[in-house]
Amino acid sequence: MKSTVRRRALGTSVALMGLVLGVRLGGNLATAAEPVPPRQAAAEVDRLLNEEVFRVNPATQLAPRSNDEIFLRRIYLDLVGEHPSPAEISAFALDPSTDKRAALVDRLIDDPRYGRNWARYWRDVIMYRRTAEQALASAAAAEKYLTEQFNRNVGWDEIAAAFVTASGSVFENGQTSLYMAQGADPNDVASEVSRIFLGIQIQCAQCHDHPTDRWKREQFHELAAFFPRVGLRRAGFAAQMPSITLEGNDSAPLVRRGMGTFGTGSQEHFMPDLKDPSSPGKQMTPVFFANGKQLSSGSTDADRRSSLAEWLTAVDNPWFAKAFVNRVWSELVGEGFYEPIDDLGPDRTPSAPQTLDYLAAQFAASGYDVKRLFRTILRTAAYGRESRSRRAPDQPPFTANVAQRLRADQLYDVFASLMGYDPDAGMPQTPNPLQRFNNGARGQFNLLFGYDPSARREDLTTTIPQALTLMNSQLINRVVSARTPSTDLSKLIQAGKDDESIVLELYLLCLAREPNEAEYAACLEHLKSTPDRAAGCEDLLWSLLNSKEFLYRR
Amino acid sequence: MDSQLSHSVRLTAHRRGGVGRRDFLRTLLPVAGAAAGWQLPTSGGYRDVLGLHAAELQQRGKACIVLWMQGGPSQLETFDPKPGHANGGETKAIDTNVAGIQLADNLPHLATVADRLAVVRSLTGREGEHQRATYLMHTSYLPGGGVRYPSLGSVVASEIKQPNCELPPYVRFGGGRNQAIAGGGLLGTTFDPFIVNVAGRSPENTTPTTEPTRFRDRLQLAARLQSASGMSDVDEHRRLYEQASQMIMSPHMQAFDTQQESTEVRESYGTSSFGAACLAARRLVERGVSFVEVELNGWDTHDNNFVRVGALCKQMDQPFAALLKDLGSRGLLDSTLVVWMGEFGRTPRINPRGGRDHFPRAFSAALAGGGIRGGQVLGSTEAGGDAVKDRPVSELDLFRTIYQSLGINAKKENMSSIGRPIKIVDGGEPVTELFG
Known part of the structure; x- marks a missing residue:
């Protein structure tokens, strides 16, 4: 990577001036010689947020820590891009250890699906602006x-x-x-x-x-x-x-x-x-x-x-670390220090400058260690809070997590799993990479449900064609089918589960949580009033897949 | 799966702390039963066969139908024939119902409605690659600069869509691949086209996979579960589902079903699927849809140009003429602008494979309705078609003209995601001679 550059005299002096200028423009990072461990860095992030945002803003009302179910689905989607299985939900809920969230982060970040999930994210960052x-x-x-x-x-x-x-x-x-x-x-x-x-x-x-x-x-x-x-x-x-x-x-x-x-x-x-x-x-x-x-x-x-x-x-270019930190923080906590997340400056002020500077300096000092940055952010209280609606501009930032819309690949994988299919089976066998990408079931699905990860999230809404697909497409019909042997639903029915177990399982599979009592009641009533039990179960699954909660990670 | 199930059931029992399921059901059933349902269409059965009242039909404003010739249609075989010149090839010119105006012999039906057509023979563009030129001729911008420019249809939908229309304001027949090109861009996905792959019948995913009553039950169940979940911020989602379900159960959806038309009308549009799409476009505009794009693909005639363009014109000529007549007889032509265009024209010189290559320098478009004065030819090309001879019209001028016809201020600025103002059209002038 060493460049062999012949600089002319003029070039060198301009470069020197530029160095001075660069510091003024980007604001130098308070470079940390050695990064601190994620646990400690996370605590410092929460301390800084408290100091520069929450304590000075009388309107601060921090959301409570999210419960295990919400946290589990959130962390699965954020790290590996898939839902936890019902067995994983049970195991996590019953695990009495106090550091189980951090342990889960450590386990999932070494799961190969982590790399794939974030690769797809960056693939979209690049591809959505294609000309x-x-x-x-x-x-x-x-x-x-x-x-x-x-x-x-x-x-x-x-x-x-x-x-x-x-x-x-x-x-x-x-x-x-x-x-x-x-x-x-x-x-x-x-x-x-x-x-x-x-x-x-x-x-x-x-x-x-x-x-x-x-x-x-x-x-x-x-x-x-x-x-x-x-x-x-x-x-x-x-x-x-x-x-x-x-x-x-x-x-x-x-x-x-x-x-x-x-x-x-x-x-x-x-x-x-x-x-x-x-x-x-x-x-x-x-x-x-x-x-x-x-x-x-x-x-x-x-x-x-x-x-x-x-x-x-180079470490003396503060924008490089800040741009990455801002993006990852925004994806995980739901709001960036800068928004839009790819428009940092030079004359804009981030919503929590010391916190961002600290995270960016840690990131640079660690040699731009991506997993370490994830571990740090995922350990913060800011990440772990319950989610709320996107704040109004006059409200303080980061008092809650913000629900994020699932990306197309994540939705597709959930559907595939419910169908009992290998999500990428049946890919077209053409050697032409463009046709392969576009014509596969995943490519078609992404065309409809994908979005530019750099777009302002408040501008993202479900579209009519998406709703029509979720309601009426052959894909959804296959996913909810109680008659196709490979689907999760038909397996549940074949296993002779009673109504309550089926309701519970469907909630775990679709929303990764147990139904509340009102939901139980509504579902059981529906099953009771539907003469064809399998059809009644299909209705339940269809309804859950058409809920807003299914499309968002909370 | 079995072991997972037993895990979960144990978990439930554990969490409930011993409350029997019958007990809590008894307590909660009445509450859950009272949960508010979504507002559902109440009239008759699903997609009732109702005649449309005249009053409903009048609830529409201006509209635009673009007949999009993907691939780059040859101007020499359509609107700018050059008989008698070597470049003209075997294509002949025929007289039309307007003295002094001739079209290529591929267009006998359009020759009977030339009094409604304004032919622009002096269009001159700056891009000769399909994707980029298609983008240009949909947005008036070349791709790049980090901005996703909205397409013509999306701008029209956002500016003049009918507030009470249950149908999507921007419908596109064909070309799912061009979604990124013909989309809402910085205006948002709300203004993406509603894409119909097969014309003449119900669009994809607009027919429930279950019986109508069961579909209604499902919607009600979904609404009930959503409200039982206690989730906040669900209003927009609820409204969208109301809108989507109302749309597909609306009698207006029959607009897509061309079988509702008399045999006589259907036959007037010919037998091609392009014809069915043109007829559907008329039916949509009649019911308040603001913008319809109908694509006819296959104009990239690098070889065997004369045979291939002849076959394409057979699919295109009759429906295009029928559309103008039909709109005219229904009193819709004054408020509906019809534009025929492609991404560029073709080289006047015939290549060794009997084909014509990409040629953006001098090509043709045709306009009708929407205040455009028919029976005129604007501009001309040199004898061999190699260059514009007089009255050059840039793609920016064409876009300005279209927006002027629709009463849309083309200088209006929309904001990009980073707050950069983007004009609907940046430059150009409306071609005033085309109006009045």
């Missing part, structure tokens, strides 16, 4: 790559660097997916690298100086100048597989041309002249806006991208 549908062809590779990295607990800096310096087949090397999603266009890649890894929406400065932040148009195009020499190359079909590779090319970079063809581009990036759009514009040298470091024009593609990867992930 061409063909990019979905690299989605499966992205998921596979990220699953391995998260499960091996590779540092976030290494993962980010791999995405920035990626090359090779877009179907085999998942790191290439960010370029693939943006058609390797330097402007669009620059926007996404900044948004995803730094939480900075510098693309607003693409056409004019940023209206509210201080980024200048030049700074955006200086970032884009790291990417002019990397392009996608279509290398025809090999063994029925379309072959597309991401390649750096220092003599004749590949670019997309207007008429849907690929051609040779410029070795340097040019900022368009707004007054004269037909002129080539101004040639830009690569400069990283966050620290002011720069390369000379003429630098190789390898130098450009490896330097950027190094500067992007």
Whole structure:
């Protein structure tokens, strides 16, 4: 990763100035030399929140600690993306030990489903901003790559660097997916690298100086100048597989041309002249806006991208740690320090600055240890509280957890489990990765139920087509069927369970909790009044799958 | 599964602390029975066959139907034939019911309604790749910049949807794959299209898998359980289910069922599924739907252009003409804008495989209704079709024209997720000659 950069005299002095500037812009992290253990860090987070938010705000009313059932479903969905089984629910409820929540976190974070769950999350972060549908062809590779990295607990800096310096087949090397999603266009890649890894929406400065932040148009195009020499190359079909590779090319970079063809581009990036759009514009040298470091024009593609990867992930770049912490905290606690979660600054104030700084500093000091960050946040009282509705702007943040909508993959896995199916069985056998991704039952389901993880969650609502699918689709009909031998429901009936046991089991399977007494009463009454018992059971299951609670983790 | 079951049952007994199940049932049944149900449609049976009253039919405002020719339709074989020039190939031109206006011989039915059509022959675009051009011709923006631009249909739905219409404001026939392109974008999923894959009958998932009475029972049970759960914040979910269930049980859903039309009307639209979708589009607009897009795929004729375009025109020509006549005879054409377009045109020069390639520089679109003056041709191309000769119309101008026809302020700004103002159309001018 060491870059061999020849800096000119001017470049060096600009870089030095930039270092000073960078500190002022991002606010330096109070770098911790050694990270403290998650238990201790979690306690410090709660102390800081109390000090800077709750104690100074008279409107603070902390939600109570969630009960075991709510916590269990929450932690399962948050870590492994699936429901706990009825047996796991029972075991957890009956476990008398006092540290069982922390022990559960430790167990689940080493479950291979953890990596897959978060890989799918980041796959969506990248793919939902794709500028061409063909990019979905690299989605499966992205998921596979990220699953391995998260499960091996590779540092976030290494993962980010791999995405920035990626090359090779877009179907085999998942790191290439960010370029693939943006058609390797330097402007669009620059926007996404900044948004995803730094939480900075510098693309607003693409056409004019940023209206509210201080980024200048030049700074955006200086970032884009790291990417002019990397392009996608279509290398025809090999063994029925379309072959597309991401390649750096220092003599004749590949670019997309207007008429849907690929051609040779410029070795340097040019900022368009707004007054004269037909002129080539101004040639830009690569400069990283966050620290002011720069390369000379003429630098190789390898130098450009490896330097950027190094500067992007350096501990002196506070945005890198903050952007990740803000996202993970937001997913787990339900609200980010900054919202939208990918718009951090530079002139915005987070809702609990000391807490965020502390978590970011711990994260950086740990070598961007992702599992450690999860362990820390999941141990906080802030995470463990009952959930409430999203707060009004004048109410203090983090007094409760906030219910999160299940992601499409999570819903699909619950359905598959209720059907007694391997969720990915019956995947189309076509060698074309795009068709495989789109046409599988999971792909179709994701098309309807998926959402951009960076979208404001308060804007996410169930849509009519989703409701119609949950009510009337063949999928739901199969899930609730008491007559198909593989379904959980038909197994329960075959096992000769009485009404009350069936009601209990259905609640455990769908909502991972016991029914309350009013629910028991309503369900048993329904079963009693329905002549066809199996049909009555199907009605119950259908009703639970069409509840709001099923679609959200509380 | 068995061992899990016994675990759970033991757990229940343990938790209940010895309260017998009969006891608590006796106590709680009346309470649970009084739980409020969802408000359900009360009229007759499921999807009653009711005639629509004239008053209901009048509860609609402006509307737009886009006939979307996916793949890039050849202008030379449709609205801008070049007989007598080498580029024209074997396509001939025919006279229409408007003196001086000729169309390609693939369009005999449209030739009889040219007095209602405004043909734009001088459209000029900036993108020649399918996905990007499709995005451009749906949103007026090229993809990128981190903004998910809303499609034309989504903007129309959000601006002028009829508040009391039980049907979705934006319906799209075909093209599930283009969901990301033709979606609500920054306006939110509320304004995504309601996609119908097969025209002519009930859309997917709008028919319950159970008997109507059992479906109602299920809705009531679900409502009762939801209120028994004590969960807060369920109002929006409840309203959505009311809306969705009301929609599918609404007599207005018959709009999708073209079998309700007389044989004569159905036959006037021809036998293609595109024709069935055009007829359904008319029925939807009649019932207050604001935007319908009907897709006809297959125009990417890199080879065998003349045969393939001829076959596509056979599917498209008659329904398009029938739609204009039908809207006209029902007094709907003044308030309904019909737009025929694709993502780009095709190269005037015929390639060695008898095909035409992508060509955004000079191509055609056709408009009718919605205040557009029919019987006119706007702009022209050079003799060989290689470039616009006069009155160039950019895609921005086209979008401005569409929004002007629908009474929508195209300069209005919507906010992106990060608070960046995004104009509905950024630039261009309405083509004023097309109106009046």
